[in-house]
Amino acid sequence: MKSFALLVVSGDAYVEEITVGSKREIETGTRVDIFTAFKPHPKARGEIPYIPASSWVGVLRHLLENYYDLPAQTPRIRRGKEGTLVAPIHECQSPSEILTCPVCKLLSRRDVVAWFDDLDPRGEKYSVQRGRRAGEYIIKNERNEIVAQVVLKDEVVLPRDVEKTIISADIAKKLGVEIDKDITGKELIEKGIRFEPIPREVQVVSGAFKLGAKFDMAKLSFNDLKPFFIGLSLLEDRYIGRRGSRGYGRVKFDNIVMTLRSKEYYEGGDEIPIEVDERKPRDVLKQWGKIRQAVDEKLKQILG
Amino acid sequence: MQTKLIRLEFKSKIIFQRTWHERPWRMPSDYLVRSLVYAWSKLYGDPNELVQALIDDHFRISSLLIVRRGKLFLPDYGTHIYVTLEGDEIIDPAELVTELSRIRVARDMDEPTPFEEYLINALKYEWAVIVSFSESFDLNKLIASFRLLGDLGIGGRKSKGSGRFRLTSVDSIDRYNLEVKCKGFGKLISRYLPTCKEVEGKIYQESVTIWYGSGKSYSYVVIPEGSEVNVMDDGQVIFVENDLNHRVPIFFRPLIAVVD
Numbered sequence: 001m002k003s004f005a006l007l008v009v010s011g012d013a014y015v016e017e018i019t020v021g022s023k024r025e026i027e028t029g030t031r032v033d034i035f036t037a038f039k040p041h042p043k044a045r046g047e048i049p050y051i052p053a054s055s056w057v058g059v060l061r062h063l064l065e066n067y068y069d070l071p072a073q074t075p076r077i078r079r080g081k082e083g084t085l086v087a088p089i090h091e092c093q094s095p096s097e098i099l100t101c102p103v104c105k106l107l108s109r110r111d112v113v114a115w116f117d118d119l120d121p122r123g124e125k126y127s128v129q130r131g132r133r134a135g136e137y138i139i140k141n142e143r144n145e146i147v148a149q150v151v152l153k154d155e156v157v158l159p160r161d162v163e164k165t166i167i168s169a170d171i172a173k174k175l176g177v178e179i180d181k182d183i184t185g186k187e188l189i190e191k192g193i194r195f196e197p198i199p200r201e202v203q204v205v206s207g208a209f210k211l212g213a214k215f216d217m218a219k220l221s222f223n224d225l226k227p228f229f230i231g232l233s234l235l236e237d238r239y240i241g242r243r244g245s246r247g248y249g250r251v252k253f254d255n256i257v258m259t260l261r262s263k264e265y266y267e268g269g270d271e272i273p274i275e276v277d278e279r280k281p282r283d284v285l286k287q288w289g290k291i292r293q294a295v296d297e298k299l300k301q302i303l304g
Numbered sequence: 305m306q307t308k309l310i311r312l313e314f315k316s317k318i319i320f321q322r323t324w325h326e327r328p329w330r331m332p333s334d335y336l337v338r339s340l341v342y343a344w345s346k347l348y349g350d351p352n353e354l355v356q357a358l359i360d361d362h363f364r365i366s367s368l369l370i371v372r373r374g375k376l377f378l379p380d381y382g383t384h385i386y387v388t389l390e391g392d393e394i395i396d397p398a399e400l401v402t403e404l405s406r407i408r409v410a411r412d413m414d415e416p417t418p419f420e421e422y423l424i425n426a427l428k429y430e431w432a433v434i435v436s437f438s439e440s441f442d443l444n445k446l447i448a449s450f451r452l453l454g455d456l457g458i459g460g461r462k463s464k465g466s467g468r469f470r471l472t473s474v475d476s477i478d479r480y481n482l483e484v485k486c487k488g489f490g491k492l493i494s495r496y497l498p499t500c501k502e503v504e505g506k507i508y509q510e511s512v513t514i515w516y517g518s519g520k521s522y523s524y525v526v527i528p529e530g531s532e533v534n535v536m537d538d539g540q541v542i543f544v545e546n547d548l549n550h551r552v553p554i555f556f557r558p559l560i561a562v563v564d
Contacts, residue, residue, distance in 0.1 A: 003349075004346055004347050004348075006455070039316070039317065039425075039427060040425065040427040040428050041427060042313045042314070042315075042427055042430065052464070052465060053463075053464040053465030053466075054461065054464040054465070057464055107463075112456075114463060115455070115456050115457065115462060115463050115465075116463060116465055117315075117316075117465050117468065118316055118465040120315075214455060214456070216346075261455070263347050263448070266347060266448035266449075266452050267444060267445075267447075267448045268444075268448075
């Protein structure tokens with residue numbers, strides 16, 4: 001009989017001013033243009049802010065593709081404002097390619113071998129309080145610690161692609177420009193009208209969030225997980241969400257703990273801890289050989 | 305047969321893709337069985353013991369139910385709502401389901417295909433399933449499989465955090481004022497494909513399509529949850545082969561609830 005073991009990597013993700021969200025229906029009385037992502041929680045009154053796994057793993061994957069210099073050979077079609085955009089990504093096609101690619105082996109297998117959790121605020125039970133300003137929230141956990149804070153930031157949207165912006169004759173007339181057909185933004189500028197930056201309000205979230213990832217060790221070796229820790233290190237130097245080049249969306253990982261869950265765990269037993277002192281992704285990578293040995297020894301007990 | 309209620313607390317939303325004839329708003333019994341077979345085979349190497357229990361009729365399971373304020377809300381296909389067995393309270397699933405428009409990647413340079421994903425906001429309520437099993441069935445293995453399934457997720461986009469849940473308790477159904485049976489007259493709480501041609505009662509019909517690869521599917525017309533039927537047989541478990549050459553059981557055995 002095949003044996004089973006999941007390696008669980010958990011820890012803290014300290015995030016600073018991240019906006020992972022979208023434009024939603026604006027609540028009455030607020031002026032927020034882009035909301036951070038919220039979700040209900042069984043042990044919270046109100047919704048809690050979170051960072052969806054699709055967001056942080058998507059960035060992690062993109063950084064790894066660059067790190068390993070993998071070719072973007074698969075066309076990815078996504079919806080753009082003016083039709084569809086072709087944005088190629090790296091994706092190995094054949095099973096043999098997948099099993100030799102450091103990224104696809106972990107993230108693109110038909111038989112899924114890695115599962116990533118949403119980053120929820122640290123704790124198990126939350127109270128969500130509205131702040132004094134519109135769109136502002138404070139999230140406390142069961143120990144009354146403030147674990148997340150959502151605040152509003154002002155930003156401006158610069159007018160881009162003025163050649164592609166179409167101004168209707170009616171709008172132009174309101175601006176004092178008499179025309180009988182629609183014109184482009186560039187033509188409007190030539191007629192002496194200036195395009196101004198548009199101010200908007202965006203929610204950003206900061207706080208201590210829970211990192212969670214699980215790996216099927218019946219199908220992976222510990223060395224296959226190295227790209228994941230490299231990805232976490234890369235994420236610390238980059239950002240999640242919007243406006244990263246302006247200092248937003250920073251994330252740091254700490255208090256990393258690794259445990260193994262075997263069949264016995266799911267039948268009511270305990271997790272098997274991997275006893276290592278390294279708590280940050282870069283420290284894990286520095287002591288990779290030592291940690292691999294510790295994991296392999298425990299895995300041997302489970303998988304034989 | 306013994307009966308238990310397994311309570312679940314979701315930690316993230318459940319995602320369904322359009323493999324249905326309608327906007328998905330529930331998780332039917334046959335879908336749960338396929339997920340459990342996956343989890344069981346991961347834990348125990350193969351699903352044979354569970355599959356044999358399905359064939360020998362040692363185990364039946366309901367669709368996913370909602371628990372609110374100590375009451376069970378059962379899916380009713382005819383009205384597309386969750387309703388108590390007495391019919392005195394309802395939950396409209398419209399408050400749980402959001403539609404997401406997406407475009408499928410054109411890997412072989414074909415045109416991109418728009419499709420919809422449906423997001424069930426399962427965090428809003430507590431959920432449960434009713435299981436009925438014989439003495440020879442190993443309930444502990446089923447509970448272990450539920451725990452693993454909760455860790456890995458159910459529905460679509462599991463690797464990116466969707467469909468996570470926690471098994472909170474395994475209870476007796478005594479305090480829910482209902483009795484669960486395999487035969488006789490009652491309200492269906494699982495999807496049922498009878499072996500006989502005629503079934504008595506107030507019957508809904510649902511066309512079910514099981515996809516097993518791009519453009520490949522099996523279709524059945526079943527009696528869905530909420531139908532009030534006089535069940536005389538044991539329904540069916542059908543096996544289909546998916547594109548990974550796995551024999552997948554499609555569980556269409558009836559489980560009915562009556563007021564206790």
